[in-house]
Amino acid sequence: MRILPRLARFVALAPVFLALSACKLEVLKPSGDIAERQKDLLLASTGLMLIIIIPVMVLIVLFSWRYRASNRNATYKPNWDHSTKFELVIWAAPLLIIICLGALTWVGTHLLDPYRPLDRLSASQPVPDKDPFRVEVVALDWKWLFIYPEQGIATINELAVPVDREVEFSLTSSSVMNAFYIPAMAGMIYAMPGMETTLHGVFNNTGEYQGLASHYSGHGFSGMRFKTHALEQAAFDEWVDEARAGGGMLDRQRYLELEAPSENVKPMSFADVDPELFDRVVNMCVEQNKICMAEMMALDAQGGTGLAGTINVAQLTHDKNVRRGLARPVLGQEPFMVTSFCTPADSARMFDDLRQSQPVTRVDQSPMRGIALPRPENRLGLGIDMPRLIQDARRTNAVEPQL
Template identity: 55%
Template sequence: MPSSKILRGLLALPVLALLSGCNAVVMSPSGDIAAQQRDLIIWSVILMLIVIIPVIVMTFLFAWKYRASANAKYDPEWHHSTMLELLIWTIPLLIIIALGALTWVSTHQLDPYRPLDRIGAGRDVPAETQPLVVEVVALDWKWLFLYPEQGIASVNEMAAPVDRPIQFKLTASTVMNSFFIPALAGQIYAMPGMETKLHAVINKPGEFEGFSANYSGAGFSWMRFKFHGVTNEGFDDWVKKVKTNGTALNRDAYLKLEKPSEREPVRHYATVANGLYDAILNRCVEANRMCMKDVMAIDAQGGLGIPGAFNVASLDEATRKRLGLQDQPVRTYVGAMCGPSDPAFAAPATLTNQTL
């Protein structure tokens, strides 16, 4: 018998060793938004335990009281108890009301699109403080961070000052990903052709892990990055380092970076081409593509019909190869739209008279 206990104890050691390396960052975050989300989880669990614990206790109590060997009172004619009915219905109803109120308030307070009105418990955002804008692009399989205010960019690494609100603008190049820094805030999706937003703040200096929480293909497991919470001086030093050691991120460099790759190292870009993020968002980084926002603007005005669709183009060989279309038939698409007032408009007179 003692030997079996020793054996069980030895078998438990590897499990304890594995658990000792766990870092429950979700329950011990370093950002105010994540801390409020942690508190929401705790209060929700407490409210639900008000029902769960009594049910578990009564399960064992009833099993013991009405066991076969017990001399418990049995009343086959019993059918109603007002007090029991009140307990059964009132307590769950109060819990549902409390959970509903908690959910309604937290849904509005923790809306990722809502600008921050505080940087911590009892600490409002200082007057005239502007958030740090970070434009995030989910690529295959790496993260690109653009800092429009600083004019820099980085791959698989970002930094932000402690206690300064951060405004994330997120999009993706091909498939949907989920942007998640557990120590900072909850996850939010990044999707191609769309922009989502997240407001957050980091309250403690340190190095934190960020990753994609939505499976996106072969390199998903290594789609991770480092988030550095630093002082204002540390952030200025980081920006200076990027500008000193980085290269230029123009449209050609972005198209090369956009190609799928795994285990991508940290890269820095000292300059960023004007309007690059907007072009990524609107799917028109290539010179021969019409921006999605322009197409939507034309559609919103009723479209241009056949006379406006003569300016067609096809993808060049480099783009076709990058997209894996070299073995597919060459297709044409509308490269731009023109109207009757444009000098290049040369629609046949018959079409013009019948259509416009």
């Protein structure tokens, strides 16, 4: 009679096993060199830990059997308290494992630093002498925006990249922290508002792979999934042509509409995109008449703007909290925002300087060196004559919004 309840439990769990059997082991079966090396690091670390785990599990069973109550032949020593050889084994073995695991992890994590340009495309294929393929990524509520600066197009919840080509992702977020993850290509990296992170990766095999948000970000988090197409160069060019044929312009106003929360958004594309959009998203100045974060920090570094800064404000009536439908408690003065001090010419020059690609510096990784990467410069902190702007603002004693 006991067999029937067990059989019933097994039948009840059968759908779970069937669902798990359909899962793709993308982490353990990657399609890119970075993900392959991360898999090797994972397997090596697991193997080192199993050197301790397996003997412990075996000894638990062995001791339980050896010293069971019914075994009268087992040696009984109630006064035993110390063995030098035993202490040496139980302390030396784990210590050696920790040393090896620490060295392996330290070297591996530095070699696989997401900010570090690739040193190879695969074990047998070096990196060609050409710039990486660049994609700008914005985590929205709750969807992914991909901007292709070289092709001048943008997509929602769909990504395509050429195979055997280094891909450099520049990532940010519109409101809350999120995490960008393509298991078959590279590791996870965070996307945060007001900041820019970088991820380098490569696909060595064509195919369609799953991308997702691996960090909970609210009600529509489960729908933040996208298909990643790894294509040959000719197929990728056709994909770009199809996106351009679809029409549509992604300007600042259209972006503000997309930024509003929405769930399970179907893939869409834009044939044209504002070249300054990503930089403005990073610096939280997509809205008209709103100062960029980097410009504000540069002004503060010069000592502030004095009286001009106290009157150069505009009432804030439409921000991301309003678009998200969230009420903001107001204590004291009503919320406001500072308008930009840059003239249109200064702003255009600032963005033009920042959009110029910097030469890629590849680090010799043999032998491994523990030298950290240089601190990245602020994307909007270059090419602005801030002292002149501040002097003009103080002289006029009032600044009209220009952007």
